Amino acid sequence: MAGIQLRDYQLDAVRRMKNGCVLCGGVGSGKSRTALAYYYLCEDGEIGTDEYVPMGDPPKDLYIITTARKRDTCEWEGELSPFLLSPNHEVNLYSNKVVIDSWNNIQKYAEVQNAFFIFDEQRVVGTGAWVKAFLRITKANRWILLSATPGDTWQDYIPVFIANGFYKNKSEFTREHIVYSHFTKFPKVDRYLNTGRLIRLRNSILISMDFKRETISHHEDVFVPYSIERYKDICRTRWNPWENKPIENAAEFCYALRKVVNSDESRQVALLQILEKHPRAIIFYNFDYELEILREMFLGRCDSKLGGFEMAEWNGHAHQPIPESDSWVYLVQYNAGAEGWNCIKTDTIIFYSQNYSYKIMVQSSGRIDRMNTPYTDLYYYHLKSRSGIDLAISKALKDKKKFNETGFAKW
Numbered sequence: 031m032a033g034i035q036l037r038d039y040q041l042d043a044v045r046r047m048k049n050g051c052v053l054c055g056g057v058g059s060g061k062s063r064t065a066l067a068y069y070y071l072c073e074d075g076e077i078g079t080d081e082y083v084p085m086g087d088p089p090k091d092l093y094i095i096t097t098a099r100k101r102d103t104c105e106w107e108g109e110l111s112p113f114l115l116s117p118n119h120e121v122n123l124y125s126n127k128v129v130i131d132s133w134n135n136i137q138k139y140a141e142v143q144n145a146f147f148i149f150d151e152q153r154v155v156g157t158g159a160w161v162k163a164f165l166r167i168t169k170a171n172r173w174i175l176l177s178a179t180p181g182d183t184w185q186d187y188i189p190v191f192i193a194n195g196f197y198k199n200k201s202e203f204t205r206e207h208i209v210y211s212h213f214t215k216f217p218k219v220d221r222y223l224n225t226g227r228l229i230r231l232r233n234s235i236l237i238s239m240d241f242k243r244e245t246i247s248h249h250e251d252v253f254v255p256y257s258i259e260r261y262k263d264i265c266r267t268r269w270n271p272w273e274n275k276p277i278e279n280a281a282e283f284c285y286a287l288r289k290v291v292n293s294d295e296s297r298q299v300a301l302l303q304i305l306e307k308h309p310r311a312i313i314f315y316n317f318d319y320e321l322e323i324l325r326e327m328f329l330g331r332c333d334s335k336l337g338g339f340e341m342a343e344w345n346g347h348a349h350q351p352i353p354e355s356d357s358w359v360y361l362v363q364y365n366a367g368a369e370g371w372n373c374i375k376t377d378t379i380i381f382y383s384q385n386y387s388y389k390i391m392v393q394s395s396g397r398i399d400r401m402n403t404p405y406t407d408l409y410y411y412h413l414k415s416r417s418g419i420d421l422a423i424s425k426a427l428k429d430k431k432k433f434n435e436t437g438f439a440k441w
Contacts, residue, residue, distance in 0.1 A: 033079035055239035057396020096150035097370030098132040168193040280439035308378035377405040386433040
């Protein structure tokens with residue numbers, strides 16, 4: 031059995047890793063393999079040898095908490111195989127327990143002790159049940175966390191900072207670092223205090239992988255027209271024409287403006303023009319009305335013999351596999367499919383509309399940028415208008431920030 035081999039940048043990361051660290055590598059950098067290599071070393075394995083060196087038996091029980099999609103597609107089983115580990119006790123070389131489960135079930139493992147946890151695809155934000163279970167687990171076990179993009183704001187780091195013992199609880203963090211705005215109905219961060227300390231704490235746990243890509247990404251903004259008259263009418267009247275009622279808040283206001291912009295037929299025309307050049311493409315979208323538009327576009331074009339496209343979806347309504355034909359579109363809702371799956375069958379992603387989150391946009395782009403892709407050049411098309419809302423979202427994403435609806439709407 032061949033020994034465990036890592037790329038130089040992965041080996042460098044393993045040497046710097048420690049309990050409670052956040053392994054941060056761009057999508058496609060091999061974080062899963064690197065994380066398992068760290069576990070393997072912690073349990074007396076050896077890396078870089080000609081022959082596989084067994085761990086001490088039994089090594090610590092291994093729990094991998096990941097997305098439901100990664101669990102269901104058995105992606106982690108493939109990563110475990112070179113280490114002779116498996117959730118199937120008949121295949122596993124060792125007598126330890128190997129569990130792969132989704133974040134939805136993290137509370138089931140809150141009482142586990144003296145095991146090793148790999149938390150895949152950062153989900154520990156806020157103060158909900160997942161975070162509470164995460165904090166209980168980290169007190170009694172060894173653990174590491176994997177993330178392509180570790181956090182949009184300092185608040186995203188609070189659970190990880192608490193788990194590392196930097197703060198007792200969220201209240202202490204808030205007292206020391208957050209100033210809330212006095213001019214909003216709901217708590218909104220005005221600014222952060224003592225960010226120098228926050229940067230030092232983050233740097234002490236963040237293990238970045240210096241990953242040099244062999245692919246070349248080509249991003250192109252495709253500007254399309256929109257109904258300026260309808261857009262201005264909503265701005266002037268603050269009226270929701272679809273529900274025939276006054277717009278009540280900033281979120282509804284932005285949603286209405288985006289619906290005017292994103293529903294314009296010119297966007298569909300631009301999409302079809304791109305597909306003439308790239309007949310196999312992943313299309314990311316935000317809203318159900320966009321999905322309906324896309325379905326109507328492609329349902330009548332499903333017979334590839336007639337020059338059409340095979341269509342499949344991944345969203346809250348359907349979990350279909352990526353098509354296999356020569357011409358296909360894969361419709362993916364951002365929140366459902368920005369992470370946890372890969373595709374090396376195409377070199378093209380089309381963003382039908384922009385997402386508010388820089389983090390989600392980066393994760394979405396990474397679905398085709400994998401180490402084993404056969405393509406060198408990858409193409410990303412960003413459909414957008416020159417409307418105020420589209421330009422404001424673009425600016426926030428360019429600044430690597432999350433778009434703020436309240437600030438834009440001046441609500």
